Amino acid sequence: MSAATLLPLLLCVAWLLPLVSFVVICVGYSLPQLAGRQVSYAASRWGGHIAISAIAGSFVLSWFALLFVWLPTHGYTAGDLAHTAGGLAQHNNPAPIYYAGDWYTLANFDGLRLTIGYYIDTLTLVMFAMVSLVSLLVHIYATGYMHDELDDVTDHEVAMSNGEYLHRRGRYHRFFQYLSLFSFSMLGLVIAGNLAMVFVFWELVGICSYFLIGFYFERPTASTAANKAFIVNRIGDFGFLVGLMALWSSLGTFHFGDTQAVDESRPGIFSQLRTAANDYALVVPESMQTEALRGSEGDGPRAGYWLLCVAGVGIFCGCIGKSAQFPLHVWLPDAMEGPTPVSALVHSATMVAAGVYLVGRAYPILTPEVLLVIAVVGCITLALAATIAMTAVDIKRVLAYSTISQLGYMMLSLGLGGWAAGLFHLITHAFFKGLLFMCSGSVIHAVHTNDIRLMGGLRHKMPITAYTMLVGCLAIIGAGIPMLSIGLSGYYSKDAIIEHAWSFTNSNPQWRYQLLLIVPLVGAVLTAFYMFRLWFMVFTGAPRDHHRYDHAHESPRSMTTPLIVLAILGVAIGWNFPFTDLSVTSLLEQATPIGTQATATGLLIADLTIPDEHLSHVDAIRIPAGLSAVAAALLGVLLAAAVYLWRWFDAEELKQAFRPAYSLLWHKWWFDEIYDWTLVKPTLFVGHVVAAFDRHVIDRAVHLLAALGRGLAAVVDRVFDKSLVDGSVDAMATGFWNFGKSLHHLQTGRLRSYIVFIVVGTLATFAVVSVLWKYAIAG
Amino acid sequence: MSPLLFLTVLIFLPTAVALVLTLVPGKGNDDGIRYATLATTIAVLLMTLAMAFGWTDVAFETGESSMQHLTSVPWIPTFRIDYLLGTDGISFPLIVLTTAISALAMAASWSITKHVKAYCILFLLLETGMLGVFLALDFFLFYVFWEVMLLPMYFLIGVWGGPRKEYAAIKFFLYTLLGSVLMLVAILMLYFASDLRTLDPSQLIATGVVSASLTEGDGAAAAEAILSAAEPQHTFNMLAMQQMGQAGLFSKSLQMWAFVLLFIGFAIKVPSVPLHTWLPDAHVEAPTPISMILAGVLLKMGGYGIIRICYPICPEGGYELAMAVCTIGVVSMVYGAFAALAQTDFKRMVAYSSVSHMGYVVLGLGVWSANWQTDYVTGYWKFGMNGAMFQMIAHGISSAGMFFMVGVIYDRVHHRNLNEFGGLFRKMPVYSGMAFGIFFAGLGLPALCGFIGEAFVLFGTWKYSITLAVIAAAVVILTAAYILWALQRVYLGADYRGPHAEGIAPITAREFSIAAPLLALAILFGVLPSLLLDYMAPSVNQTVDTLAEWTEANKPRPDSPAKAENKQADGSLATPDAQAVSLVPIGNEVSP
C-alpha cells in the first residue's frame, strides 16, 4: 500500500476510534437508565477503559502514520530549510507534499461541492501526534482525577433549596464519553480537507467544550460558563461564516488542496489563489474579481483584494473566538469551571490552539493586511492577558490567562510571517501548558481549593507535582542558554517568535511597528513574573492554611505518571532527535504553505512588508533576539522572587501603591462588565422590545382589524339586516298576523255555522268552477 | 396498483377510517379508537415508505426530476377542473415527512383524554387534507385540500387546547383564511388569464391536461380539440400554468399581483414577519401532538407553495420582488430570534424559534442569484433552494421534536414557565439527553439536520446579496443564545424550582419511542444529507435551471448588444394582442 492510500486510512481510523467509543458509552450506558436502572459504578469504570483504549488506538495509529509511513516515504530533510543559512529562496515555494481527497460528498450542485475529506501534510500529522498523545495522557490522568465520580458525590459548591449540599451519583463514564467526542471532533478538525469541514468540527469541538465546561451542570457558575463559552465562540463563528461565504462565492470551493481525481476544473483554494504562473505569489483570481465587482465598473484586482481581506479577517474572527483572543477572550477564564483534565486538554493544549492551527492552515489565503490584523490582535491579547494573570489568585485562572497570552504569541508570530515559529510554539505550548494544568489539578486534588492564597510550601508534601510544575514554568518562560542554544522546549519556540518579531521590525522600520517587538518582550517579563509568582506562592514559603496543608498529599500514580511524561516532553520536544536533524520544526517546515517563503508587501497598506521567515535566522537577528528574550525571562523571575520568595517587597504594599492599576487588573479590565452593558443587556432589551412589539403593535393591529371587522359587522347588522331585511320580513309577518287576527271572528266554534260555511263554500266553489268551466276552460 | 388508485388510497384512507370511526360508539372504546387511528397513520406511512424505497410498483424514482405518477380524472369538466395528482422531488419528501410526523403525533396523542373519538376523526381528516395539499396539482383541488386541512385544525386547537384556546383557534383560522382568500383571488386571476391553446400537444400530455392514460389516438384527438377551440381554454392545472407563466402568457402586472397575493397567502402559513403572530398563540394553546403537526407539517405548506406555485408560475413577479422576499426572510430570522430570547413560556420560545428557522426557508427560496450580475450561474441558487427544502424537512423533524420535548415535561408538571424549571437533567437523564440532541438540531449544530439547511442557505445567499448574507449569518449567535439559555434554565442546575415537583418521572417507553426516531433522523440527515438530497435535488435543480433559463432569456445584461431587441420583445409581450400573435404559431403547428 502506498502512502497515498495508507495515510488517509490510518488517520481516518485514528479519527473515528474515539467516535466509536463515544457512541458505545453514550448509547450503552443510557440503556439501563431507560429501563429505569442506575449504571453501576463498576460498569461506569469500564467507560473510562473504553475511552482510553480508543484514544490509545488513535495514538498508536497517528504515531505509526508519522514515523513509519510518512518519514520513510518523504524523509524530513527536504523541508528543513530553516538552518541552511544561505538558503534564502529566490523563488517562492510551491505547494508542500500533501495528500488530499474526499471520503464522501454532502452536496454537489453544478460542481460546487461540499464534502467530508482529508488534507494530510506534516502539519496534520504533527497535530495528530500531539493531540492524540496529550489526549491519551489526559485520559489516563482523568482516571485518577475523576475518581470521586466513581462513588456518590456530595458537591459542596451547590446548596439545594432545602439547605443541604447536593448529593448525586457519580458520572465517571459521562466524562469519558465527552472526552471521546472531543477527541473525535478535534482530530476531525485537524484532518479536515476543506474549510466547511473545519467549520463543522469547529462547532463540534465547541459543543464538546460546552458539555465539558458544564460537566458539573448543577453548579450555576458552570452552566453559565458553558453558555458563555459557546455563545462567545459563536460570535467568532459568525465572522468565520462570513469568511466562508466570501471564499465560497468567489472561488467555488472550500478545498485546501487539489482533489483533481474528482474535480478537474476547480482546483483547491490554495492553487487558485497562488498559481504556478504567478510564481505562487498571492494574486486575486478572475472569479474573485467578478464576484467583488458584481457587474459594476471598477478596479477589479483591488476590489477582489478587498474581498480576500474580508474573507481572511472573517476566518480569523473564528480563530479569535476559538483561541480566546482579544476581544473575545472573556470565555476562557470562566471555562475553568470544568474539571481540570478538561482545562488541560481542551482549554490549553488542543481546542483553543485550533484557532492558531486554522490560521496556519489557511495561511496562503491571508493577505499581508490580514496578517497585520492577526499580529495586532495577538499582540494586544498577549499583553492584556499577561497583565491580568499577574493579579489572579485562582490557580487555574492564572494558567488560563497564561494560555490566552501564549496564544497571543502564536498569533503574533503567524501574523508577522513566522509560520513555523507560531505553530512550533503551538506544539511546545500544548505539552508544557498541559503539564501545568495537570499539575494545578494535582494541587487542587490535594488541597481542595483553587485559591493560591490558601496554599504555600506544598513542595514538601507533593514533590513530583512541584518539580514537574517547575519544569513547566521554566519551559513556558523560555529558559535556556542562548550562546549554546540549549534550553527547554519553550526556549526554542519563544525565541523563534521573538526573532521573527525582530526580523519584522527590521523590515518595517516605521515606529508604529516597533511595538510589535516591544510588547512581546515586555510580555516575556510578565510571563516569567506571573508564572513564578504562582509557583512560589503554591510551593514555597510557609503554609498559609494549615488545615489544608496537613491534609495535602501527593496524587496517585495515574496522575503523576502523565505529569512526568509531559515534563520530559516539555523539556525535550524542542530538541532534535538524537544524531539527526529531525525535529518538530523540521517536520513542520515540510508543510510550509505554498508561496509563503518570500517577502510579501501589502496592497492596501503599501508600507507593510511581511518578511520571509528565513530572514530571522541570520545571526544579526538571532543573537540579540535570543539574548533579550532570555534577559526578559530572567528579569521576570527575579521580580517574582523578590516579591514572593525573598520578600524584599511586600505584596500588599505594592497592591496599595498601585491601587488603580491593581483594581483594573483585578477586575480583568472590566471586560465582563463592559460586555454585559454594551452587548448582553442591549440584546436582551432588543429581545424584549421585539416581543413587546409583537404583542402591543402587531397583535394590537390584528385585534384592531378584528374589532374594525366586528364594528363594521355591527353597523351592517343594524342598518341593513335589522331595518331592511328584518324589517320587510317583520312587516310581512305582521301583515299576515293581522289578517289572520281579523279572520278569527269566523271561528265561532259553532258546528252549525261551520256546516253552513261548508255548504255555502261548496256551492260557491261549484258556481265559480262551473262559470270558469264554461268560459275559461271549456270555452 | 395504478398510481391513481394508490395515491387516492393514500390520501383518503384516513378519511375512510374516520368515517368508520363515526359509527363506532365513543364511550369506553378510547383505546381501540386510538389504536385504530395510529394503525391508519402507520399504514399511510408505510405506503409512502413503500414509494420511497420501491416496495411497490408505484415507486418514487430518485433520479427523476419531472412529475411522477401524474394521474388525472375529470372532476368538474365545465371548468376543466381535474382530480390531478402527482409527486416529484419537491413534494415527495414533504409527503413522507407528513405521514411520519402524523404517525408520531398520533402516538403522542395518548395524553388526549377528552372526546377521543372526535379527536381521532379530526386528526385523520387533517392528515387527508395535508396529503392532499402536497399531492394535488390542480389549483382548485389544491385549494380545496388547503381548506379541508384548515377546519380540523381549527377544532383541534379550539376544543383540545389550553386556557385561551378559542382566541388562538379563531386567530389561526382568520389569519389562514385571509391568506387563502387572497390565494383564491390569485387563482381566479390566473385561471381567467390562462389559455391552454398556447401549449403544444406534448406539453398538454406532460402537464396532465390530456390524460396520459389515453391511447395515442385519443390523446391526440383530445389535444386537438383543445388546441382548435375558438375560445380561450382556461385551466386550473398548475403544471400547465407554470409553462404559460414561463412562456410569458401572463402580463407583468398580472404576475406581480398574483405573486404578491399568493406570497402573502403562503407567508402567513410559513409564517413570516409581520404575519406571524398567530403562530405563538396557536402553539401555546394547541395540545402537544397538534403543535407537532402544526410546526412539523403545516408551516411547510407555505414554503411548498412558494416553490411550487409562486416562482414557477409568476417568474416575472418573483424576479422583481426577490429582494423583498429575501428581506422578509431575513427579517423573520432576526425578529424571531430576538423575540425568542425574551420569552418565558417554553412553548412560545420554541414557536418563535420556528419563525426564525422558517425565515431561512424563505430566504433560501428567494435568492435569485442567477442574474446578469453573476453571469447566470445557478449553483449558488441551487444551494439556496435545496437548503431551503432541506431546512423544511430538518425543521419538521427538529421542531416537532422540540414541541414533543416540551410536551413531555408539560405532562408532568403542568406549566411551561422557563424560569420555574431547572435540574431536569439530574432527574430525567435520558429525556434530557435526547432533548439536548433535538434542541441542538434546532440550534444548527453540525452533524445534526438543522446545520445542513442553514449552511446551504447561507452559502447560497452571499452570491445574491452580501448584506442579507451577513445579517443572516449573525443570527447564528442569537440562535445559540436563546436555545442555550433555555436549556440552561430548564435542564441544568441542581434544583427544580417550579410546582408539581412530585410529578417528575423518567421518560416512558412510549415517549422514548416517539423521540428516538426524531433524534435518529436528525442525526442521520445531519451526517448524510445525500439521503434526502437524492430525492429532492433533481426536481429542485430542475426548477432552478428552468427559472435561470427564463432569466437569461428575459432579463439580459443591460449593456449587452441584445438589449435593444429584448426591450422590444419585452414591450410587445406586455400587450395582449401581441401575445396572441406570438403564441398562435405554436397552436398552428399541430392543427394545419
Added chain:
Amino acid sequence: MLLLANLLTEPVGAAHYMVVGAVLFVCGVVCMATKRNTLGILMGVELVLNGANVNLIALGSPYLRTDSAHLGLDGQLMAMFVIVLAAAEAAVALAIVLNFYNNAGTVDVDRADQLKG
C-alpha cells in the same frame, strides 16, 4: 220548472232517484245546520249519507241507466262502503257524544267551544 216537468213526463229513471237523493241530502244538511242537539246533527249526517247512497245505487243500476255509462257494481259497492262507513261513524260519533255529555253535562254542540280562538 222545465226540468221538473220533464221528470214528470218521462218514465222513472236515474234522474228521479237523484231528485230523491238530493231532497234527502238537503234535508240532512238543513238538519245539521239547524239542530243544536248533537244527536240531531248525527241524524242529519245519516240523511246526507243516505242521500248520497241513493244516488250511487241509482247510477249503478243497469235498469235505470239504459246507456252503457252506468257504474255497474261499482256504484253498489260504493254504497255498501258508505253504509259501513256510516255505521262506524255513528259508533265513533256516539262515543264522542257520550264523552262530551259526561264532561259538559249536555249534548248542545254550541257549548263545545273550548277550542275557540
